[in-house]
Amino acid sequence: MSGHAPRDPSDPRDLVVVALSGVQRFITESRTTVDLRSASQIVAHLAAETVRHLHHAHQARIVFPSLSEGRVRGADDGMPNRVVALVPAGQGSPAASATAERLTAVWEGWVAEVFDQPMHAVPGWPVVQWVSVPAAVGPYPDQWREAQRTLAERKTVRDFAQPWDEPEELCTLSPRWRSAPAPAVVTQRMKHMADEKLAVANWVKRLWHRKTRTGRSSGFASTNALASSPYRAEVLRLWAADPDIEDAVADLHLCAEELGDDPVGERPLEHLPHVADSEEADWVRGRGSRWVFPASWHLDALAREFKRDRADAEFARTVRDGWEAAHRLAKVMARHGVDPLSPHLAVLVQDLDSMGRHLSGRRTHPDREPLEVAEESHADISRLLSRVAADQRAAITAAGGVVVYAGGDDLLALVPAAAALEAARACQKTIPPELPTASTGLLFFHHDSSLGQALGRARDLLDLAKERPGKHALGVGFVRHSGAHAHCVLPWSADPAPDEALRVFLPRGDYARVRLSPGLLGDLAAEAAHLDGGDAELRTRDQDVLPPQVARAEIRRLILRHTALGPGSEGRPGEADRALLEGFSRHAAAHLEHLSPAGRLVDEDAVRIALFLRQEAS
DSSP: OOSSOOOOTTSOEEEEEEEEESHHHHHHSOSSHHHHHHHHHHHHHHHHHHHHHHHHHSOOEEEESOOBTTBOOOGGGOOOSEEEEEEETTOHHHHHHHHHHHHHHHHHHHHHHHHTSOOOOOTTOSEEEEEEEOGGGOSHHHHHHHHHHHHHHHTTOOOOOOOOOOSOOBOSSOTTSBOOOOOHHHHHHOGGGTTOOOOHHHHHHHHHHHHOTTTOOSOOOOHHHHHHHHHHHHHHHTGGGOHHHHHHHHHHHHHHHHHTOOOSOOOOOTTSOOOTTOHHHHHHHTGGGTTTSGGGOOHHHHHHHTTOOTTOHHHHHHHHHHHHHHHHHHHHHHHTTOOOOOOEEEEEEEEETTHHHHHTTOOOSTTSOOOOOOHHHHHHHHHHHHHHHHHHHHHHHHTTOEEEEEOSSEEEEEEEGGGHHHHHHHHHHTOOTTSOOEEEEEEEEETTSOHHHHHHHHHHHHHHHHHSTTOOEEEEEEEOTTSOEEEEEEETTSSSOHHHHTTTTSOOGGGTTEEEOTHHHHHHHHTHHHHOTTOHHHHHHOTTSOOHHHHHHHHHHHHHHTEEEOTTOOSSOOHHHHHHHHHHHHHHHHHHHHTSOTTOSOOHHHHHHHHHHHHHOO
16 A cells, blocks of 8 residues: 555654644745745745654654655655654654754754844744644554644644844834844845845845855746746747847847846746847846836836936936837737737645545545545655645646645646646646545736735635635636736536636637627626526516526527627628537537526626636636
């Protein structure tokens, strides 16, 4: 069944659970993708250090997470924020306490590296909670139940340390903390950050990859890099085919340099094509990700960012030339049939449903047998989660996205808008039947919007998906830069699946020639009061509500009214074309009904999302 060593009766062990608390809040309080990635890496490294300390210093058998060929997994492999281990009898409490002290020391070491000196402790981070269940309690299942009960009680207890306080402004990312003076590296070499009001913990996040030996890396893709990556991939693919592309990019590059843009490039996305011996192609592959958006060339915004006088004629001319170059590049790409540049990307979050119940041997699905609680079965689950995490990383990378965190039971990633639905579905397919089902939150947002708010909304969508009876659902929504928004919750088990039903405005296959007008949404909204005939109670209260059969026919009529054939289909449609359009109206009406909750035939928000996908994520 597994390669895990069976429990030896002659080697009684205490069960220890060490958990990092407040992780979601710490990760979500991020302004940039660098903050986000660093926060995730900090948590993962603390979890890896927990495993390492218990395994090496206290001869623990690690149950969660699984070890790779006897070695502690690296933080990049995805580490859960809870570690389960078995240590020699009588050593559980000392081992757990020593581990908590070790994690505090590791964190303080990172703080000292960032600030070049020790700093006062950060109240409320890291929060290490642990429980130890003696071997005398009984076999592993009894220990596990006692550990879960004790850990639940432990969560209700709070430690209130008296923090050192100084009369500083509140941190702009985490107002529960005071801001701290910027580290020397910022005031000396990174003056664009000097005005930031960040707490100690958030300065560590911001400088983790630059100043700490543990976090030293080449950076992380920005939101504008992810949003523009499909477009830039086409720019690079067509580079040699049209010299006008290189000319427009060269002008963009020159204008960005004249503004004083940081010449140090961010980490390019690996899937973008390489163009040999071209400085301009290298620039658009990396640092140029922001400047291909015409909206980035906004005079007032750039004057504030680069501390320039908007009345400066030379500065204004540079901004205007950059805007014109971005527009010229878009026109050149349109000549080659490349879709307009979308300013949106998506946050993808996924979480296994009722994982705690599953590990405790309780049924999580009517068609699945409950797990037999044992050290060996938990070790098997741990290995499965490790494999799922690897598969999800591969799926996100294939979609052109980047993984912030993947631990098997929990996923956080950023994905280009055009590939987000496919990525969500692909990650669903990585879950084997031996594990509980998974729910997903998917939020489309503008690359220049608040990343922290997008993360929070994505988590809200995941919560809504988990509130649905049976869970195993997709909570999907969008927020435009203007603030316009919509969301809906759809079951993954539906046929067609939600990712297919949401493409109602993007006909494919047999209906690839069909064009469905956005005007359908207006008609559906205007007739909504009459079309929800599936709800008998509503029909009783309002005699104007159409019976379901009539309402379905009216929806098909409205769809047909807004449906036409694409280019190359001039003139009156023939009999075959009319049959095609009739077939599509039935097909689209069925999709709309699948997008609606029970008792309704049309969910306007779901239709808004489908239309958004056509406009911004096709």
